[in-house]
Amino acid sequence: MKLLRGKRAVAAVLAAVLATGGTTGCSAPGAGDKSSDDSGPIKLALADAQSGQLSSLGAWELKGAKLAVSEWNAKGGINGRQITLDVFDTQGDPTIGTNLARKIASEGYLAMIGTAESAVTIAMAPILKQEGIPNITSGQSTGLVAVKSEFLFLNGPTSTTYDETLAKHVVDGQGIKQIAMITNNGSYGKGEHDAFLKALTARGVTPVADQVVTTDQKDFSAALTTIRQKNPKLIFLGAEEVESGLIVKQARDLGITAPFAGAAPQGTPVFLDTAGAKNAEGTIVSSPYLSNDISEASKSFATAYKAAYNEEAELHGAKAYDGTQIVLTALKSSNVASGKDLAEAIRGTKYEGLLGSFAYDETGVGIRATSIGVIRGGKLAAAAG
Amino acid sequence: MQVTLQTIIGGISLGAVYALVALGFSLVYRTMGLVNFAHGNVVTVGAYLASxxxxxxxLPFALAMMVAIAVTGVIGLVIERVLRPLENKDFDLMLIGTIGFGIVLDALIIMIWGATGRAVPSPVAGAPIELFGLRIRTYDLVVLAIAALATVLLVLFLSRTKRGAAMQAVAMDHEAATAVGIHVGRSNAIAFMVGAGLAALAGGLVGPLLYVSPTLGGALGIKGFAAAILGGFGSIPGAVVGGLAIGVLDSFAAGHFQGYSELVTFLVFTAIIMIRPTGVFGERTVNRA
Known part of the structure; x- marks a missing residue:
């Protein structure tokens, strides 16, 4: 009992110390940080789901980021210092994410790569802002911009860009007006739902069906039968890779022949595998990285990726690679700064990446365009016209 | 009308899988009075092995399933053997022990197969059957047939064989059973083995319907557990009825309440349990704690 009381006292003191540490961090982020000493390796953290249903995203992110770091290390690092990339498993869970944000702050990491989930990144952002740790995320929710943190950067476009480009292609370009929507109620699905609906409304189009499913639903008969009765010409899909795949597979089993359309998840191998290549045929995808053959840079990235991991590169790896390159470029140009100085260096970085030309504004968005692709014969290729 | 019928069809095939999971929960519970919290993880192991x-x-799908069932059966035996010293001594520790095994299995799955999942193509080729505008997947029929067969075999085993009768006796009164020369430990081992085999059957069958990933068993385990409670924990027909009911209820809730379906499913479940605390078949043969 006595021991317990002693432990409690220690915990109280510890909490007080942490709290003071927190406020100091808030008033002068990064200033005189212990991490900015210029000996030893430069420490970067990667926080992503390495387990759980979203772990495929985390695995791709890690591969892309690792590739960028190993390229810089092979060239001798930054100012003669090697770069280390340590992995933190968020399990795709915002609560675990916030704990990890504190851990990353206390262990002197200069910047964080990840996460791939908007909800987790939004949960971590206030702590990273308070501690002055720049964070470059693969999330695409407009909620990331709404956080208004000068330490938060996106390595790709937001949902608004994805869905505006998509709506422009299908409604303005192909004249399709009979569109059904099926989205999930998670933060990604909700973001997609709102962004696409907004793009449709702006064009005077009302979706013939607007079905919402839960993130761990397994049977979609009810929603899909309702959609089938409306006889849409196109079905917009706002859900993560696996769930999207299941929806498409079940839709084809129910006799729905209309093509699907969606953003980044619908261009991934996991989506294709889950749905089956035949079922996914004709899916329209809005993505900033359609294939490995779009440019010289993407070709050499894909070759290096294949050599390192013996698998084909895809969007998420490319995004993380771009994001990590930007952080490393900013570290070099700022002479390994930390905190606010590093954040400003990232904002000032103009970078020609795999996804396009990055130029950050005050919202933390650096790229504002996607392209349209179509899945043909089990492969995503640029759409004609 | 068409939506309603199609929804029932969609719910029944997943319901059959929930029923198999519930059977495993119930079998161990009726024999030992223990809730096996590792059951969901055994489902995942079964799904990975089969795939x-x-x-x-x-291997042909049927053969792959059999190998998976055999291997997971052995895992069931191992769990029971490790927990055996605690039997009738410390019930809470046994419960925690099954939770521990669940965590160990989870970690092993990620170590062996990685954190990312895999899609399993349907082993039954052919387009869905079209009937009065309704579409029924051929694979769903296979799942239903196998689940029905497994249930019949289990009931026959429990009622017609000596070993099965011995397990029933242990379930009713394990001290009396020991007095007449029944090996309680062996009975428990068989319950765990058959329970794990059923889990593998459920996991293997659901693979081509869903996506095999480390989290697969978690979702199925919770629904299967709810199904067992709904039918009457420990009851064999209850597990089957409960499984199908949860499957259909889930599909209906999804159709009518969309994003709130999960909430509605469990609210209805809670209401039923409040009215009939012992479930539909209200057996609850064992209370050994």
Whole structure:
């Protein structure tokens, strides 16, 4: 009992110390940080789901980021210092994410790569802002911009860009007006739902069906039968890779022949595998990285990726690679700064990446365009016209 | 009308899988009075083993399933053997022990197969059957047939064989059973083995319907557990009825309440349990704690 009381006292003191540490961090982020000493390796953290249903995203992110770091290390690092990339498993869970944000702050990491989930990144952002740790995320929710943190950067476009480009292609370009929507109620699905609906409304189009499913639903008969009765010409899909795949597979089993359309998840191998290549045929995808053959840079990235991991590169790896390159470029140009100085260096970085030309504004968005692709014969290729 | 019928069809095939999971929960519970919290993880192991033998070793699907069932049966035996010293001594520790095994299995799955999942193509080729505008997947029929067969075999085993009768006796009164010369430990081992086999059957069958990933068993385990409670924990017909009911209820809730379906499913479940605390078949044979 006595021991317990002693432990409690220690915990109280510890909490007080942490709290003071927190406020100091808030008033002068990064200033005189212990991490900015210029000996030893430069420490970067990667926080992503390495387990759980979203772990495929985390695995791709890690591969892309690792590739960028190993390229810089092979060239001798930054100012003669090697770069280390340590992995933190968020399990795709915002609560675990916030704990990890504190851990990353206390262990002197200069910047964080990840996460791939908007909800987790939004949960971590206030702590990273308070501690002055720049964070470059693969999330695409407009909620990331709404956080208004000068330490938060996106390595790709937001949902608004994805869905505006998509709506422009299908409604303005192909004249399709009979569109059904099926989205999930998670933060990604909700973001997609709102962004696409907004793009449709702006064009005077009302979706013939607007079905919402839960993130761990397994049977979609009810929603899909309702959609089938409306006889849409196109079905917009706002859900993560696996769930999207299941929806498409079940839709084809129910006799729905209309093509699907969606953003980044619908261009991934996991989506294709889950749905089956035949079922996914004709899916329209809005993505900033359609294939490995779009440019010289993407070709050499894909070759290096294949050599390192013996698998084909895809969007998420490319995004993380771009994001990590930007952080490393900013570290070099700022002479390994930390905190606010590093954040400003990232904002000032103009970078020609795999996804396009990055130029950050005050919202933390650096790229504002996607392209349209179509899945043909089990492969995503640029759409004609 | 068409939506309603199609929804029932969609719910029944997943319901059959929930029923198999519930059967495993109930079998162990009626024999030992223990809730096996590792059951969901055993489902995942079964799904991975079946898909590995089917996809990598290129065994026929039925054979891959049998190998998976055999291997998970052995895992069931191991769990029971490790927990045996606690039998009738410390019930809470046994419960925690099954939770521990669940965590160990989870970690092993990620170590062996990685954190990312895999899609399993349907082993039954052919387009869905079209009937009065309704579409029924051929694979769903296979799942239903196998689940029905497994239930019949289990009931026959429990009622017609000596070993099965011995397990029933242990379930009713384990001290009296010991007095007449029944090996309680062996009975428990068989319950765990058959329970794990049923889990593998459920996991293997659901693979081509869903996506095999480390989290697969978690979702199925919770629904299967709810199904067992709904039918009457420990009851064999209850597990089947409960499984199908949860499957159909889930599909209906999804159709009517969309994003709130999960909430509605469990609210209805809670209401039923409040009215009938012992479930539909209200057996609850064992209370050994």
């Amino acid at each position: 590995t033998f089917y996809l990598s070793t290129k």
